[in-house]
Amino acid sequence: MSECCKKYEADLIDIYYGELEMSDEIKTHLEECDLCASYLKGLEEVKSDLSLLDSDINIDNIVDETLIRKAFAAVDKKTEKKNRFFDLAIFLSIAAVIIAAALMLAYKGYGIYLIYFQAAVFFLAPIGLLGVIKMRQFKEGV
Amino acid sequence: MLEAELLVAAKSGDRKSLETLLMDNYKIVFGYLLKLSMNEDTARDLTQETMTKAIVNIKNFKGESKFATWLISIASNLFKDALKKKSRTLENIDEKIDLDAGEDVEQTILTREKLAILKNALSIIPEEMRQAFILKHYYNYSYEEIALILKCPVGTVRSRIHYSIKKLKTVLEGGALE
Numbered sequence: 462m463s464e465c466c467k468k469y470e471a472d473l474i475d476i477y478y479g480e481l482e483m484s485d486e487i488k489t490h491l492e493e494c495d496l497c498a499s500y501l502k503g504l505e506e507v508k509s510d511l512s513l514l515d516s517d518i519n520i521d522n523i524v525d526e527t528l529i530r531k532a533f534a535a536v537d538k539k540t541e542k543k544n545r546f547f548d549l550a551i552f553l554s555i556a557a558v559i560i561a562a563a564l565m566l567a568y569k570g571y572g573i574y575l576i577y578f579q580a581a582v583f584f585l586a587p588i589g590l591l592g593v594i595k596m597r598q599f600k601e602g603v
Numbered sequence: 604m605l606e607a608e609l610l611v612a613a614k615s616g617d618r619k620s621l622e623t624l625l626m627d628n629y630k631i632v633f634g635y636l637l638k639l640s641m642n643e644d645t646a647r648d649l650t651q652e653t654m655t656k657a658i659v660n661i662k663n664f665k666g667e668s669k670f671a672t673w674l675i676s677i678a679s680n681l682f683k684d685a686l687k688k689k690s691r692t693l694e695n696i697d698e699k700i701d702l703d704a705g706e707d708v709e710q711t712i713l714t715r716e717k718l719a720i721l722k723n724a725l726s727i728i729p730e731e732m733r734q735a736f737i738l739k740h741y742y743n744y745s746y747e748e749i750a751l752i753l754k755c756p757v758g759t760v761r762s763r764i765h766y767s768i769k770k771l772k773t774v775l776e777g778g779a780l781e
Contacts, residue, residue: 474764474765475761478739478764480745480746504768506775507771508740510721511721511740511741513721514722514741515741526626528629528647529654532651532657532658533618536655536658
């Protein structure tokens with residue numbers, strides 16, 4: 462291809478890919494220049510060769526429907542892991558607040574009240590639980 | 604159901620609609636990654652990663668492009684990342700995909716030879732150029748769309764496509780591989 466024709470080379474590729482309209486100037490040049498006309502024809506032949514790859518890759522035979530399910534499963538697993546981490550973070554935050562409050566009260570000299578409170582919870586909780594069970598039984602008519 | 608309706612449902616959390624959308628676009632994504640990587644296992648892994656990323660980010664999809672384009676964009680980024688991480692090179696897929704070239708043995712051999720040349724020719728084109736070329740040649744995206752997918756200027760896309768087609772033309776017309 463001569464230097465003169467090389468400037469048309471890029472335009473011919475754009476025309477071939479539908480990115481550029483065939484101008485009158487190029488049309489006239491193609492009629493007069495065999496080299497450029499055969500260059501454009503060559504592009505068409507490349508197209509036919511490149512279509513071989515599509516016939517080789519017969520996707521219908523290798524579609525893996527489980528792949529999408531696997532993708533959903535991977536996302537579910539990730540979400541579950543995230544939720545678990547979030548729950549643990551909440552639990553640890555609440556625990557830290559309670560411990561910090563208890564330590565603060567002990568530091569301020571209210572440690573004895575903490576022990577009273579703990580003892581009260583220790584004894585009253587089972588009694589309270591009995592009350593809850595009785596109420597439940599009453600509701601259910603047992 | 605239309606793609607737009609499926610998208611609205613999928614974005615509001617309807618799993619079935621999202622599954623339908625992904626199933627409808629599976630072939631496009633898998634075919635693109637297969638042409639790009641030339642390796643079925645790599646293409647399969649990356650397709651699954653693309654689907655996973657799409658499921659996670661479906662709410663962020665603004666609908667400015669087609670759903671397939673969005674998936675192709677994710678697949679392109681994942682392919683780039685995979686190349687960086689593992690320095691994956693093109694592998695021959697001849698052993699993995701059977702050629703269905705008709706009954707004529709001579710023709711089959713010729714087609715196989717041509718296919719081998721084509722794959723070799725594609726393999727010598729740098730990945731970023733090949734990405735642009737595949738999107739243009741096999742999927743008929745415009746230069747602007749490819750620029751958006753690959754996040755690079757339109758001029759770069761144009762020069763990458765021109766480089767690729769010139770290289771392929773030279774090789775397929777009997778020129779030497781460089």
